[in-house]
Amino acid sequence: MRLQLKSIPAAALLLAGPALAEDVEVHGVVSMYADDDATTVVSPRTRVTGRPNEDWAIWAGWAADVTTSASVDVTTSATPRSKAWDETRHEVFGSLSTTQGDVGASAGAVYSTEEDWESIGTFGGASVDLLQKNVTLSGRYGLSIETIGRAMDANFARPLTVHTGEAGFTQVLSPWAIGQISYTLTAAEGYQQSVYRYVPVQRSFSETVLPENHPSSRLRHAFTLRANQHLFSDSAIQGDYRLYLDDWGVLSHTVGLRYLIHFTPGLTLRLRARGYLQAGADFYRDEYASTDGTVPTFVSRDREISDLLGLLGGVKAAWRFDGLGPISYMEVDAKGDVFQYTYSDYSELAGRVGWVGEGGLGGGF
Amino acid sequence: MKKRIGTVLFAIGALTLLASCVRARPYQRERLAKPIMSLAGDPEEAVLEQHFFQAREGATGGYGTAGGGCGCN
Numbered sequence: 001m002r003l004q005l006k007s008i009p010a011a012a013l014l015l016a017g018p019a020l021a022e023d024v025e026v027h028g029v030v031s032m033y034a035d036d037d038a039t040t041v042v043s044p045r046t047r048v049t050g051r052p053n054e055d056w057a058i059w060a061g062w063a064a065d066v067t068t069s070a071s072v073d074v075t076t077s078a079t080p081r082s083k084a085w086d087e088t089r090h091e092v093f094g095s096l097s098t099t100q101g102d103v104g105a106s107a108g109a110v111y112s113t114e115e116d117w118e119s120i121g122t123f124g125g126a127s128v129d130l131l132q133k134n135v136t137l138s139g140r141y142g143l144s145i146e147t148i149g150r151a152m153d154a155n156f157a158r159p160l161t162v163h164t165g166e167a168g169f170t171q172v173l174s175p176w177a178i179g180q181i182s183y184t185l186t187a188a189e190g191y192q193q194s195v196y197r198y199v200p201v202q203r204s205f206s207e208t209v210l211p212e213n214h215p216s217s218r219l220r221h222a223f224t225l226r227a228n229q230h231l232f233s234d235s236a237i238q239g240d241y242r243l244y245l246d247d248w249g250v251l252s253h254t255v256g257l258r259y260l261i262h263f264t265p266g267l268t269l270r271l272r273a274r275g276y277l278q279a280g281a282d283f284y285r286d287e288y289a290s291t292d293g294t295v296p297t298f299v300s301r302d303r304e305i306s307d308l309l310g311l312l313g314g315v316k317a318a319w320r321f322d323g324l325g326p327i328s329y330m331e332v333d334a335k336g337d338v339f340q341y342t343y344s345d346y347s348e349l350a351g352r353v354g355w356v357g358e359g360g361l362g363g364g365f
Numbered sequence: 366m367k368k369r370i371g372t373v374l375f376a377i378g379a380l381t382l383l384a385s386c387v388r389a390r391p392y393q394r395e396r397l398a399k400p401i402m403s404l405a406g407d408p409e410e411a412v413l414e415q416h417f418f419q420a421r422e423g424a425t426g427g428y429g430t431a432g433g434g435c436g437c438n
Binding site: 027029031033043045047063065132133134140164166168170171172173174175176178180182184185186220221222223224226228230234235236242244245246247250252254260261262268276278280281304305308310333335341356358360 | 366369370388389390391393394395396397399400401402403404407409410412413416417418420421422423424425426427428429
């Protein structure tokens with residue numbers, strides 16, 4: 001479902017709220033993921049939105065991730081999970097938003113659970129339009145309280161608390177272009193390693209295997225620039241760049257580029273490409289070695305915090321049909337992406353290739 | 366790190382001041398109102414995508430979506 005801005009700009013990104021005029025909207029999507037590292041994920045997601053009047057919107061939904069994996073980092077670990085496993089994560093969420101003149105506000109909550117993880121989150125945000133809606137300032141705060149468990153160990157429970165703050169500045173650049181700059185600060189405190197990964201450490205005459213151990217605190221910064229430019233006919237080009245850095249030493253650059261073209265009546269096609277380049281955490285090593293008998297404080301086998309390169313490209317098509325009797329509109333969309341990750345400092349896996357397919361259906365009444 | 370954050374905050378402040386000019390009158394925003402010009406895009410797709418990327422990359426944030434715990438252990 002595409003957002004249609006009732007007032008421009010409204011910084012709907014940070015409020016995450018739809019702005020169509022129908023009283024009730026229903027939207028569902030199913031995403032399917034598969035890669036050559038023996039991992040598949042099916043993710044259904046559905047949301048219902050109600051609008052008691054033009055100023056208020058309420059929505060609630062459910063989502064799930066059904067994962068089957070025999071990933072190399074699991075099968076090479078000497079743990080009860082060192083074989084293919086299945087797991088399902090369930091998530092329920094709800095949110096409320098309002099627009100009063102030039103001011104918007106929203107608040108919501110999310111709860112997710114799986115066999116070895118539980119998360120309770122809440123968030124609130126606000127925005128204000130200035131200068132005849134040429135400028136929008138927005139901000140949001142989120143709190144997530146998580147409990148990390150371990151499969152087949154009912155007595156294992158470790159806490160993790162995550163605070164997230166976001167600030168955004170959106171500017172109409174011209175009748176044809178709009179831009180945004182945003183900053184996200186995330187502070188995490190608690191258990192942040194995998195309970196299933198063990199790390200070999202080579203000593204002078206022996207090898208020690210240690211449980212993975214990451215720092216208990218992590219301060220993360222993300223700076224994002226976005227711009228959309230309307231082109232000839234009914235098309236637009238969208239670009240974004242994100243700089244990310246944290247106090248673990250992870251530094252990354254993300255670049256996204258999208259081209260959208262609208263064909264009447266109701267068909268929109270999107271082509272996109274995304275690149276991600278990451279320098280890994282300071283304490284990450286492909287191999288840990290100790291010549292003086294000491295053991296490193298922090299050890300990791302998490303390839304997601306190693307040096308890596310990610311590339312993704314894909315196409316999406318969306319069809320919108322209006323005026324179908326009691327249904328004011330219906331939208332169908334389909335998406336296909338292919339991706340590749342390359343790990344230059346992870347000897348167990350040089351890279352992985354996969355695809356993501358997604359189909360969605362929505363409507364307003 | 367603090368110097369970097371200060372630089373970014375200064376840039377945001379400077380941009381705010383520079384934005385004092387009205388760039389488009391209300392009657393000029395027809396193109397900006399189109400769905401293809403939305404900065405937010407499809408909210409359901411955005412949540413799924415950020416969940417996907419956060420489970421496979423070291424970075425997080427910057428795209429304004431909320432979700433439940435990753436459970437990516």
